[in-house]
Amino acid sequence: MSQILCHIRVGKVTLHLYQILAGYTLLARQGIIKLTIETLKKHSSIHHPDNVLEVIINNEICVLYDLNDGYDNLLTDDQYYVDFMNNLLANCDFYFKRSYSKTYNQKLNHQNKICPLGLNYMVTTPRNVAHKPLPLEEYKERLKKLARNIPFTEYYNGKYKTTAFEDIPKKEVNQKILFMARLWDISGDNLLQNSRKSEERKYINYVRAECIRLCRKEFGDQFFGGVNPTPYANENYPDIVIDDKNITKRNNYLKKVKESAICISTMGLHESIGWKFAEYVAASKAIVTEELHYEVPGEFSEGKNYLTFNTPEQCVNQLYTLIDNKDYRYQMMVNNFEYYHQYVRPDRLILNSILTVLNKGRVNENEQNTHSIYAYI
Structure with a gap:
Protein backbone atom coordinates (compact mmCIF):
# COMPACT_ATOMS: atom_id res chain seq x y z
CA MET A 1 0.00 0.00 0.00
CA LEU A 117 -13.19 16.54 14.45
CA GLY A 118 -14.11 14.90 17.75
CA LEU A 119 -13.18 14.93 21.41
CA ASN A 120 -10.02 16.76 22.45
CA TYR A 121 -7.65 16.27 25.37
CA MET A 122 -3.99 16.81 26.18
CA VAL A 123 -2.33 13.56 25.02
CA THR A 124 0.99 12.87 23.37
CA THR A 125 3.50 10.26 22.25
CA GLU A 154 4.59 17.06 37.49
CA TYR A 155 3.94 18.02 33.86
CA TYR A 156 6.38 15.60 32.21
CA ASN A 157 5.22 14.65 28.70
CA GLY A 158 5.59 10.97 29.57
CA LYS A 159 2.61 11.26 31.91
CA TYR A 160 0.35 12.17 28.98
CA LYS A 161 0.97 9.17 26.71
CA THR A 162 -2.07 7.40 25.25
CA THR A 163 -1.64 4.40 27.55
CA ALA A 164 -1.77 6.62 30.64
CA PHE A 165 -5.45 7.33 29.96
CA GLU A 166 -6.64 3.98 28.63
CA ASP A 167 -8.57 1.38 30.58
CA ILE A 168 -11.01 -1.44 29.85
CA PRO A 169 -14.64 -1.84 30.98
CA LYS A 170 -15.02 -3.61 34.33
CA LYS A 171 -18.39 -5.13 35.10
CA GLU A 172 -17.68 -5.96 38.72
CA VAL A 173 -16.00 -2.65 39.48
CA ASN A 174 -17.13 -0.86 42.62
CA GLN A 175 -19.62 1.97 42.19
CA LYS A 176 -17.33 4.85 43.09
CA ILE A 177 -18.23 8.24 41.62
CA LEU A 178 -15.65 10.88 40.68
CA PHE A 179 -15.77 14.60 39.95
CA MET A 180 -12.54 16.57 40.31
CA ALA A 181 -12.68 20.01 38.72
CA ARG A 182 -11.17 23.47 38.56
CA LEU A 183 -12.88 26.80 39.12
CA TRP A 184 -12.35 29.89 36.97
CA ASP A 185 -11.31 33.27 38.34
CA ILE A 186 -14.05 35.55 37.01
CA SER A 187 -11.92 38.70 37.20
CA GLY A 188 -8.23 37.84 37.25
CA ASP A 189 -7.75 36.54 33.70
CA ASN A 190 -6.33 39.25 31.42
CA LEU A 191 -7.77 37.41 28.42
CA LEU A 192 -11.29 37.85 29.78
CA GLN A 193 -12.45 40.89 27.82
CA ASN A 194 -16.07 39.88 27.38
CA SER A 195 -18.72 40.48 30.06
CA ARG A 196 -20.80 37.61 28.67
CA LYS A 197 -17.88 35.26 29.20
CA SER A 198 -17.53 36.48 32.77
CA GLU A 199 -21.13 35.43 33.42
CA GLU A 200 -20.41 32.07 31.79
CA ARG A 201 -17.55 31.49 34.22
CA LYS A 202 -19.80 32.33 37.17
CA TYR A 203 -22.30 29.77 35.91
CA ILE A 204 -19.61 27.09 35.38
CA ASN A 205 -18.28 27.64 38.90
CA TYR A 206 -21.80 27.46 40.37
CA VAL A 207 -22.72 24.19 38.64
CA ARG A 208 -19.44 22.50 39.52
CA ALA A 209 -19.60 23.58 43.14
CA GLU A 210 -23.24 22.55 43.64
CA CYS A 211 -22.70 19.17 41.99
CA ILE A 212 -19.82 18.47 44.35
CA ARG A 213 -21.77 19.60 47.42
CA LEU A 214 -24.86 17.58 46.54
CA CYS A 215 -22.89 14.46 45.67
CA ARG A 216 -20.91 14.62 48.91
CA LYS A 217 -24.18 14.89 50.85
CA GLU A 218 -26.01 12.19 48.86
CA PHE A 219 -23.32 9.56 48.34
CA GLY A 220 -20.84 10.04 51.19
CA ASP A 221 -17.66 8.00 50.82
CA GLN A 222 -18.96 6.50 47.57
CA PHE A 223 -18.20 9.86 45.96
CA PHE A 224 -14.84 11.57 45.66
CA GLY A 225 -14.82 15.12 44.42
CA GLY A 226 -13.60 18.63 44.93
CA VAL A 227 -11.80 21.49 43.21
CA ASN A 228 -8.13 22.23 42.71
CA PRO A 229 -6.62 24.31 45.55
CA THR A 230 -6.05 27.60 43.70
CA PRO A 231 -6.02 31.00 45.45
CA TYR A 232 -9.42 31.82 43.90
CA ALA A 233 -10.96 28.54 45.02
CA ASN A 234 -9.46 28.78 48.50
CA GLU A 235 -10.96 32.24 48.98
CA ASN A 236 -14.39 31.70 47.44
CA TYR A 237 -15.16 27.96 47.75
CA PRO A 238 -13.12 26.70 50.74
CA ASP A 239 -15.66 23.97 51.60
CA ILE A 240 -15.02 22.01 48.39
CA VAL A 241 -11.26 22.49 47.92
CA ILE A 242 -9.26 19.25 47.81
CA ASP A 243 -6.97 19.49 50.82
CA ASP A 244 -4.32 17.05 49.63
CA LYS A 245 -2.57 18.62 46.63
CA ASN A 246 -0.95 15.31 45.74
CA ILE A 247 -4.33 13.91 44.73
CA THR A 248 -4.65 16.53 41.99
CA LYS A 249 -1.33 15.57 40.36
CA ARG A 250 -1.62 13.88 36.99
CA ASN A 251 -0.73 10.30 37.98
CA ASN A 252 -2.94 10.34 41.05
CA TYR A 253 -5.84 11.93 39.21
CA LEU A 254 -5.74 9.28 36.47
CA LYS A 255 -5.56 6.59 39.16
CA LYS A 256 -8.75 8.03 40.67
CA VAL A 257 -10.43 7.95 37.26
CA LYS A 258 -9.55 4.29 36.73
CA GLU A 259 -10.73 3.35 40.23
CA SER A 260 -14.14 4.89 39.57
CA ALA A 261 -17.14 3.44 37.76
CA ILE A 262 -18.94 6.71 37.04
CA CYS A 263 -17.40 10.09 36.23
CA ILE A 264 -19.09 13.49 36.12
CA SER A 265 -18.46 16.18 33.51
CA THR A 266 -19.73 19.75 33.17
CA MET A 267 -19.67 22.36 30.42
CA GLY A 268 -16.28 23.87 29.64
CA LEU A 269 -15.39 27.42 28.64
CA HIS A 270 -17.27 28.74 25.59
CA GLU A 271 -19.73 25.84 26.03
CA SER A 272 -16.99 23.41 24.99
CA ILE A 273 -16.76 19.71 25.74
CA GLY A 274 -13.89 19.67 28.19
CA TRP A 275 -10.76 17.52 28.22
CA LYS A 276 -12.09 15.49 31.16
CA PHE A 277 -14.89 14.16 29.00
CA ALA A 278 -12.42 12.70 26.48
CA GLU A 279 -10.32 11.30 29.33
CA TYR A 280 -13.39 9.50 30.71
CA VAL A 281 -14.11 7.97 27.30
CA ALA A 282 -10.49 6.84 26.99
CA ALA A 283 -10.81 5.15 30.39
CA SER A 284 -14.06 3.38 29.40
CA LYS A 285 -16.15 5.00 32.13
CA ALA A 286 -19.87 5.50 32.52
CA ILE A 287 -20.47 9.25 32.23
CA VAL A 288 -22.98 11.72 33.62
CA THR A 289 -22.53 15.08 31.95
CA GLU A 290 -24.07 18.47 31.66
CA GLU A 291 -25.81 18.88 28.29
CA LEU A 292 -23.38 18.88 25.33
CA HIS A 293 -23.48 21.90 23.01
CA TYR A 294 -21.28 20.60 20.20
CA GLU A 295 -21.33 17.56 17.91
CA VAL A 296 -18.80 14.79 17.37
CA PRO A 297 -18.44 12.22 14.56
CA GLY A 298 -19.80 8.70 14.71
CA GLU A 299 -22.62 7.20 16.74
CA PHE A 300 -22.15 8.90 20.09
CA SER A 301 -25.33 9.77 21.89
CA GLU A 302 -27.35 10.41 25.05
CA GLY A 303 -28.34 7.18 26.75
CA LYS A 304 -25.76 5.13 24.89
CA ASN A 305 -22.48 6.81 25.83
CA TYR A 306 -23.57 9.21 28.57
CA LEU A 307 -26.50 10.59 30.54
CA THR A 308 -27.13 14.33 30.67
CA PHE A 309 -28.36 16.79 33.30
CA ASN A 310 -29.32 20.46 33.36
CA THR A 311 -29.26 21.01 37.12
CA PRO A 312 -27.16 19.61 39.97
CA GLU A 313 -30.28 17.83 41.27
CA GLN A 314 -30.72 16.09 37.91
CA CYS A 315 -27.06 15.08 38.08
CA VAL A 316 -27.76 13.15 41.29
CA ASN A 317 -30.80 11.46 39.72
CA GLN A 318 -28.80 10.34 36.69
CA LEU A 319 -26.09 8.94 38.93
CA TYR A 320 -28.71 6.76 40.64
CA THR A 321 -29.80 5.51 37.21
CA LEU A 322 -26.30 4.13 36.63
CA ILE A 323 -25.78 2.94 40.21
CA ASP A 324 -29.02 0.97 40.24
CA ASN A 325 -28.46 -0.80 36.91
CA LYS A 326 -25.14 -2.65 36.75
CA ASP A 327 -25.75 -4.10 33.29
CA TYR A 328 -26.66 -0.73 31.81
CA ARG A 329 -23.64 0.88 33.42
CA TYR A 330 -21.33 -1.81 32.05
CA GLN A 331 -22.80 -1.53 28.55
CA MET A 332 -22.12 2.21 28.59
CA MET A 333 -18.51 1.46 29.52
CA VAL A 334 -18.24 -0.96 26.60
CA ASN A 335 -19.78 1.60 24.25
CA ASN A 336 -17.22 4.20 25.30
CA PHE A 337 -14.37 1.70 24.96
CA GLU A 338 -15.44 1.03 21.37
CA TYR A 339 -15.94 4.70 20.58
CA TYR A 340 -12.51 5.62 21.94
CA HIS A 341 -10.74 3.10 19.73
CA GLN A 342 -12.72 4.16 16.66
CA TYR A 343 -12.82 7.94 17.05
CA VAL A 344 -10.79 9.39 19.94
CA ARG A 345 -7.39 7.66 20.10
Whole structure:
Protein backbone atom coordinates (compact mmCIF):
# COMPACT_ATOMS: atom_id res chain seq x y z
CA MET A 1 0.00 0.00 0.00
CA SER A 2 1.41 3.40 -0.99
CA GLN A 3 1.79 5.95 1.77
CA ILE A 4 -0.32 9.07 2.11
CA LEU A 5 1.84 12.20 1.99
CA CYS A 6 1.25 14.57 4.90
CA HIS A 7 3.11 17.87 5.26
CA ILE A 8 2.60 19.80 8.51
CA ARG A 9 3.30 23.52 8.71
CA VAL A 10 3.78 24.60 12.31
CA GLY A 11 5.31 27.55 14.13
CA LYS A 12 3.73 27.17 17.57
CA VAL A 13 1.94 24.36 19.38
CA THR A 14 -0.56 24.95 22.15
CA LEU A 15 -1.59 22.15 24.51
CA HIS A 16 -4.80 21.67 22.52
CA LEU A 17 -2.75 20.64 19.46
CA TYR A 18 -0.66 17.90 21.09
CA GLN A 19 -3.36 15.34 20.26
CA ILE A 20 -3.29 16.22 16.54
CA LEU A 21 0.48 16.04 16.23
CA ALA A 22 0.53 12.83 18.29
CA GLY A 23 -1.93 11.29 15.84
CA TYR A 24 0.19 12.17 12.82
CA THR A 25 3.34 10.96 14.59
CA LEU A 26 1.74 7.60 15.38
CA LEU A 27 0.45 7.12 11.82
CA ALA A 28 3.93 7.84 10.45
CA ARG A 29 5.44 5.35 12.90
CA GLN A 30 2.93 2.74 11.73
CA GLY A 31 3.91 3.32 8.10
CA ILE A 32 0.47 4.54 7.02
CA ILE A 33 1.59 8.06 6.11
CA LYS A 34 4.84 9.70 5.06
CA LEU A 35 5.18 12.71 7.32
CA THR A 36 7.22 15.86 6.79
CA ILE A 37 7.20 18.86 9.11
CA GLU A 38 7.95 22.45 8.12
CA THR A 39 8.86 24.73 11.01
CA LEU A 40 7.54 28.22 10.34
CA LYS A 41 9.81 31.14 11.19
CA LYS A 42 8.91 34.62 12.39
CA HIS A 43 9.22 36.06 8.89
CA SER A 44 6.93 33.39 7.39
CA SER A 45 3.91 34.60 5.40
CA ILE A 46 1.82 31.77 6.93
CA HIS A 47 0.30 32.56 10.30
CA HIS A 48 -2.67 30.82 11.87
CA PRO A 49 -4.62 31.67 15.04
CA ASP A 50 -3.93 29.85 18.29
CA ASN A 51 -5.05 26.21 18.40
CA VAL A 52 -5.17 25.95 14.58
CA LEU A 53 -2.83 23.68 12.60
CA GLU A 54 -2.32 23.36 8.83
CA VAL A 55 -1.59 20.08 7.03
CA ILE A 56 -1.15 19.53 3.27
CA ILE A 57 -2.34 16.10 2.10
CA ASN A 58 -0.75 14.55 -1.01
CA ASN A 59 0.86 17.87 -1.97
CA GLU A 60 -2.43 19.53 -2.91
CA ILE A 61 -5.20 19.40 -0.29
CA CYS A 62 -5.02 22.04 2.45
CA VAL A 63 -6.53 20.90 5.75
CA LEU A 64 -6.97 23.03 8.86
CA TYR A 65 -7.51 21.56 12.31
CA ASP A 66 -9.26 23.94 14.72
CA LEU A 67 -9.02 22.85 18.37
CA ASN A 68 -10.49 26.01 19.85
CA ASP A 69 -13.08 25.76 22.65
CA GLY A 70 -15.75 27.49 20.58
CA TYR A 71 -16.24 29.85 17.64
CA ASP A 72 -15.43 33.14 19.35
CA ASN A 73 -13.04 32.37 22.20
CA LEU A 74 -10.17 34.20 20.46
CA LEU A 75 -12.31 37.29 19.85
CA THR A 76 -13.21 40.36 21.88
CA ASP A 77 -16.60 42.04 22.38
CA ASP A 78 -16.45 44.04 19.17
CA GLN A 79 -15.51 41.12 16.91
CA TYR A 80 -17.87 38.68 15.22
CA TYR A 81 -16.94 35.07 14.58
CA VAL A 82 -18.38 34.99 11.03
CA ASP A 83 -15.69 37.21 9.51
CA PHE A 84 -12.99 35.45 11.52
CA MET A 85 -14.10 31.98 10.39
CA ASN A 86 -14.83 32.97 6.78
CA ASN A 87 -11.27 34.14 6.36
CA LEU A 88 -9.93 30.78 7.51
CA LEU A 89 -12.39 28.78 5.41
CA ALA A 90 -11.53 30.71 2.25
CA ASN A 91 -7.92 29.53 2.47
CA CYS A 92 -8.36 25.77 2.95
CA ASP A 93 -10.06 22.77 1.37
CA PHE A 94 -11.16 21.02 4.58
CA TYR A 95 -11.70 22.41 8.06
CA PHE A 96 -11.91 19.95 10.98
CA LYS A 97 -13.37 21.64 14.04
CA ARG A 98 -13.30 20.32 17.58
CA SER A 99 -16.28 22.44 18.74
CA TYR A 100 -18.53 21.72 15.78
CA SER A 101 -22.02 23.20 15.58
CA LYS A 102 -24.38 23.06 12.59
CA THR A 103 -26.18 26.09 14.01
CA TYR A 104 -23.05 28.25 14.04
CA ASN A 105 -21.95 26.89 10.66
CA GLN A 106 -25.16 28.04 8.96
CA LYS A 107 -23.95 31.65 9.08
CA LEU A 108 -20.62 30.86 7.38
CA ASN A 109 -19.41 30.80 3.81
CA HIS A 110 -18.03 27.45 2.61
CA GLN A 111 -19.76 25.61 5.45
CA ASN A 112 -19.48 22.42 3.37
CA LYS A 113 -15.76 22.45 4.14
CA ILE A 114 -16.35 22.09 7.90
CA CYS A 115 -16.29 18.60 9.45
CA PRO A 116 -16.60 17.53 13.10
CA LEU A 117 -13.19 16.54 14.45
CA GLY A 118 -14.11 14.90 17.75
CA LEU A 119 -13.18 14.93 21.41
CA ASN A 120 -10.02 16.76 22.45
CA TYR A 121 -7.65 16.27 25.37
CA MET A 122 -3.99 16.81 26.18
CA VAL A 123 -2.33 13.56 25.02
CA THR A 124 0.99 12.87 23.37
CA THR A 125 3.50 10.26 22.25
CA PRO A 126 7.32 10.04 22.32
CA ARG A 127 9.14 12.08 19.65
CA ASN A 128 6.16 14.36 19.11
CA VAL A 129 7.31 17.64 17.52
CA ALA A 130 4.98 19.37 19.98
CA HIS A 131 7.58 18.73 22.69
CA LYS A 132 10.13 21.03 21.06
CA PRO A 133 10.25 24.80 21.62
CA LEU A 134 9.25 26.41 18.31
CA PRO A 135 10.13 29.81 16.77
CA LEU A 136 6.71 31.46 17.00
CA GLU A 137 6.15 30.57 20.66
CA GLU A 138 6.64 33.12 23.38
CA TYR A 139 9.76 32.80 25.52
CA LYS A 140 7.73 31.75 28.58
CA GLU A 141 6.03 28.99 26.59
CA ARG A 142 9.36 27.68 25.30
CA LEU A 143 10.60 27.43 28.89
CA LYS A 144 7.47 25.48 29.85
CA LYS A 145 8.12 23.04 27.02
CA LEU A 146 11.66 22.45 28.21
CA ALA A 147 10.29 21.69 31.68
CA ARG A 148 7.80 19.19 30.21
CA ASN A 149 10.73 17.19 28.83
CA ILE A 150 12.24 16.63 32.28
CA PRO A 151 11.29 13.23 33.79
CA PHE A 152 9.78 13.11 37.28
CA THR A 153 8.35 16.63 37.03
CA GLU A 154 4.59 17.06 37.49
CA TYR A 155 3.94 18.02 33.86
CA TYR A 156 6.38 15.60 32.21
CA ASN A 157 5.22 14.65 28.70
CA GLY A 158 5.59 10.97 29.57
CA LYS A 159 2.61 11.26 31.91
CA TYR A 160 0.35 12.17 28.98
CA LYS A 161 0.97 9.17 26.71
CA THR A 162 -2.07 7.40 25.25
CA THR A 163 -1.64 4.40 27.55
CA ALA A 164 -1.77 6.62 30.64
CA PHE A 165 -5.45 7.33 29.96
CA GLU A 166 -6.64 3.98 28.63
CA ASP A 167 -8.57 1.38 30.58
CA ILE A 168 -11.01 -1.44 29.85
CA PRO A 169 -14.64 -1.84 30.98
CA LYS A 170 -15.02 -3.61 34.33
CA LYS A 171 -18.39 -5.13 35.10
CA GLU A 172 -17.68 -5.96 38.72
CA VAL A 173 -16.00 -2.65 39.48
CA ASN A 174 -17.13 -0.86 42.62
CA GLN A 175 -19.62 1.97 42.19
CA LYS A 176 -17.33 4.85 43.09
CA ILE A 177 -18.23 8.24 41.62
CA LEU A 178 -15.65 10.88 40.68
CA PHE A 179 -15.77 14.60 39.95
CA MET A 180 -12.54 16.57 40.31
CA ALA A 181 -12.68 20.01 38.72
CA ARG A 182 -11.17 23.47 38.56
CA LEU A 183 -12.88 26.80 39.12
CA TRP A 184 -12.35 29.89 36.97
CA ASP A 185 -11.31 33.27 38.34
CA ILE A 186 -14.05 35.55 37.01
CA SER A 187 -11.92 38.70 37.20
CA GLY A 188 -8.23 37.84 37.25
CA ASP A 189 -7.75 36.54 33.70
CA ASN A 190 -6.33 39.25 31.42
CA LEU A 191 -7.77 37.41 28.42
CA LEU A 192 -11.29 37.85 29.78
CA GLN A 193 -12.45 40.89 27.82
CA ASN A 194 -16.07 39.88 27.38
CA SER A 195 -18.72 40.48 30.06
CA ARG A 196 -20.80 37.61 28.67
CA LYS A 197 -17.88 35.26 29.20
CA SER A 198 -17.53 36.48 32.77
CA GLU A 199 -21.13 35.43 33.42
CA GLU A 200 -20.41 32.07 31.79
CA ARG A 201 -17.55 31.49 34.22
CA LYS A 202 -19.80 32.33 37.17
CA TYR A 203 -22.30 29.77 35.91
CA ILE A 204 -19.61 27.09 35.38
CA ASN A 205 -18.28 27.64 38.90
CA TYR A 206 -21.80 27.46 40.37
CA VAL A 207 -22.72 24.19 38.64
CA ARG A 208 -19.44 22.50 39.52
CA ALA A 209 -19.60 23.58 43.14
CA GLU A 210 -23.24 22.55 43.64
CA CYS A 211 -22.70 19.17 41.99
CA ILE A 212 -19.82 18.47 44.35
CA ARG A 213 -21.77 19.60 47.42
CA LEU A 214 -24.86 17.58 46.54
CA CYS A 215 -22.89 14.46 45.67
CA ARG A 216 -20.91 14.62 48.91
CA LYS A 217 -24.18 14.89 50.85
CA GLU A 218 -26.01 12.19 48.86
CA PHE A 219 -23.32 9.56 48.34
CA GLY A 220 -20.84 10.04 51.19
CA ASP A 221 -17.66 8.00 50.82
CA GLN A 222 -18.96 6.50 47.57
CA PHE A 223 -18.20 9.86 45.96
CA PHE A 224 -14.84 11.57 45.66
CA GLY A 225 -14.82 15.12 44.42
CA GLY A 226 -13.60 18.63 44.93
CA VAL A 227 -11.80 21.49 43.21
CA ASN A 228 -8.13 22.23 42.71
CA PRO A 229 -6.62 24.31 45.55
CA THR A 230 -6.05 27.60 43.70
CA PRO A 231 -6.02 31.00 45.45
CA TYR A 232 -9.42 31.82 43.90
CA ALA A 233 -10.96 28.54 45.02
CA ASN A 234 -9.46 28.78 48.50
CA GLU A 235 -10.96 32.24 48.98
CA ASN A 236 -14.39 31.70 47.44
CA TYR A 237 -15.16 27.96 47.75
CA PRO A 238 -13.12 26.70 50.74
CA ASP A 239 -15.66 23.97 51.60
CA ILE A 240 -15.02 22.01 48.39
CA VAL A 241 -11.26 22.49 47.92
CA ILE A 242 -9.26 19.25 47.81
CA ASP A 243 -6.97 19.49 50.82
CA ASP A 244 -4.32 17.05 49.63
CA LYS A 245 -2.57 18.62 46.63
CA ASN A 246 -0.95 15.31 45.74
CA ILE A 247 -4.33 13.91 44.73
CA THR A 248 -4.65 16.53 41.99
CA LYS A 249 -1.33 15.57 40.36
CA ARG A 250 -1.62 13.88 36.99
CA ASN A 251 -0.73 10.30 37.98
CA ASN A 252 -2.94 10.34 41.05
CA TYR A 253 -5.84 11.93 39.21
CA LEU A 254 -5.74 9.28 36.47
CA LYS A 255 -5.56 6.59 39.16
CA LYS A 256 -8.75 8.03 40.67
CA VAL A 257 -10.43 7.95 37.26
CA LYS A 258 -9.55 4.29 36.73
CA GLU A 259 -10.73 3.35 40.23
CA SER A 260 -14.14 4.89 39.57
CA ALA A 261 -17.14 3.44 37.76
CA ILE A 262 -18.94 6.71 37.04
CA CYS A 263 -17.40 10.09 36.23
CA ILE A 264 -19.09 13.49 36.12
CA SER A 265 -18.46 16.18 33.51
CA THR A 266 -19.73 19.75 33.17
CA MET A 267 -19.67 22.36 30.42
CA GLY A 268 -16.28 23.87 29.64
CA LEU A 269 -15.39 27.42 28.64
CA HIS A 270 -17.27 28.74 25.59
CA GLU A 271 -19.73 25.84 26.03
CA SER A 272 -16.99 23.41 24.99
CA ILE A 273 -16.76 19.71 25.74
CA GLY A 274 -13.89 19.67 28.19
CA TRP A 275 -10.76 17.52 28.22
CA LYS A 276 -12.09 15.49 31.16
CA PHE A 277 -14.89 14.16 29.00
CA ALA A 278 -12.42 12.70 26.48
CA GLU A 279 -10.32 11.30 29.33
CA TYR A 280 -13.39 9.50 30.71
CA VAL A 281 -14.11 7.97 27.30
CA ALA A 282 -10.49 6.84 26.99
CA ALA A 283 -10.81 5.15 30.39
CA SER A 284 -14.06 3.38 29.40
CA LYS A 285 -16.15 5.00 32.13
CA ALA A 286 -19.87 5.50 32.52
CA ILE A 287 -20.47 9.25 32.23
CA VAL A 288 -22.98 11.72 33.62
CA THR A 289 -22.53 15.08 31.95
CA GLU A 290 -24.07 18.47 31.66
CA GLU A 291 -25.81 18.88 28.29
CA LEU A 292 -23.38 18.88 25.33
CA HIS A 293 -23.48 21.90 23.01
CA TYR A 294 -21.28 20.60 20.20
CA GLU A 295 -21.33 17.56 17.91
CA VAL A 296 -18.80 14.79 17.37
CA PRO A 297 -18.44 12.22 14.56
CA GLY A 298 -19.80 8.70 14.71
CA GLU A 299 -22.62 7.20 16.74
CA PHE A 300 -22.15 8.90 20.09
CA SER A 301 -25.33 9.77 21.89
CA GLU A 302 -27.35 10.41 25.05
CA GLY A 303 -28.34 7.18 26.75
CA LYS A 304 -25.76 5.13 24.89
CA ASN A 305 -22.48 6.81 25.83
CA TYR A 306 -23.57 9.21 28.57
CA LEU A 307 -26.50 10.59 30.54
CA THR A 308 -27.13 14.33 30.67
CA PHE A 309 -28.36 16.79 33.30
CA ASN A 310 -29.32 20.46 33.36
CA THR A 311 -29.26 21.01 37.12
CA PRO A 312 -27.16 19.61 39.97
CA GLU A 313 -30.28 17.83 41.27
CA GLN A 314 -30.72 16.09 37.91
CA CYS A 315 -27.06 15.08 38.08
CA VAL A 316 -27.76 13.15 41.29
CA ASN A 317 -30.80 11.46 39.72
CA GLN A 318 -28.80 10.34 36.69
CA LEU A 319 -26.09 8.94 38.93
CA TYR A 320 -28.71 6.76 40.64
CA THR A 321 -29.80 5.51 37.21
CA LEU A 322 -26.30 4.13 36.63
CA ILE A 323 -25.78 2.94 40.21
CA ASP A 324 -29.02 0.97 40.24
CA ASN A 325 -28.46 -0.80 36.91
CA LYS A 326 -25.14 -2.65 36.75
CA ASP A 327 -25.75 -4.10 33.29
CA TYR A 328 -26.66 -0.73 31.81
CA ARG A 329 -23.64 0.88 33.42
CA TYR A 330 -21.33 -1.81 32.05
CA GLN A 331 -22.80 -1.53 28.55
CA MET A 332 -22.12 2.21 28.59
CA MET A 333 -18.51 1.46 29.52
CA VAL A 334 -18.24 -0.96 26.60
CA ASN A 335 -19.78 1.60 24.25
CA ASN A 336 -17.22 4.20 25.30
CA PHE A 337 -14.37 1.70 24.96
CA GLU A 338 -15.44 1.03 21.37
CA TYR A 339 -15.94 4.70 20.58
CA TYR A 340 -12.51 5.62 21.94
CA HIS A 341 -10.74 3.10 19.73
CA GLN A 342 -12.72 4.16 16.66
CA TYR A 343 -12.82 7.94 17.05
CA VAL A 344 -10.79 9.39 19.94
CA ARG A 345 -7.39 7.66 20.10
CA PRO A 346 -5.01 10.15 18.43
CA ASP A 347 -4.01 7.94 15.48
CA ARG A 348 -7.60 6.95 14.80
CA LEU A 349 -8.92 10.51 15.10
CA ILE A 350 -6.37 11.71 12.55
CA LEU A 351 -6.83 8.72 10.24
CA ASN A 352 -10.58 9.36 10.22
CA SER A 353 -9.94 12.96 9.14
CA ILE A 354 -7.54 11.85 6.37
CA LEU A 355 -10.05 9.29 5.11
CA THR A 356 -12.75 11.96 5.09
CA VAL A 357 -10.51 14.06 2.85
CA LEU A 358 -9.60 11.18 0.53
CA ASN A 359 -13.07 9.65 0.35
CA LYS A 360 -15.17 12.79 0.08
CA GLY A 361 -17.90 12.05 -2.43
CA ARG A 362 -16.64 8.56 -3.27
CA VAL A 363 -16.96 6.57 -0.05
CA ASN A 364 -18.49 3.48 -1.63
CA GLU A 365 -15.83 2.89 -4.28
CA ASN A 366 -13.07 3.27 -1.71
CA GLU A 367 -14.67 1.12 0.99
CA GLN A 368 -12.24 -1.77 0.40
CA ASN A 369 -9.21 0.52 0.61
CA THR A 370 -10.56 2.06 3.80
CA HIS A 371 -10.76 -1.32 5.51
CA SER A 372 -7.21 -2.16 4.42
CA ILE A 373 -5.92 1.05 5.99
CA TYR A 374 -7.73 0.39 9.27
CA ALA A 375 -6.12 -3.05 9.41
CA TYR A 376 -2.77 -1.43 10.00
CA ILE A 377 -3.84 0.06 13.36
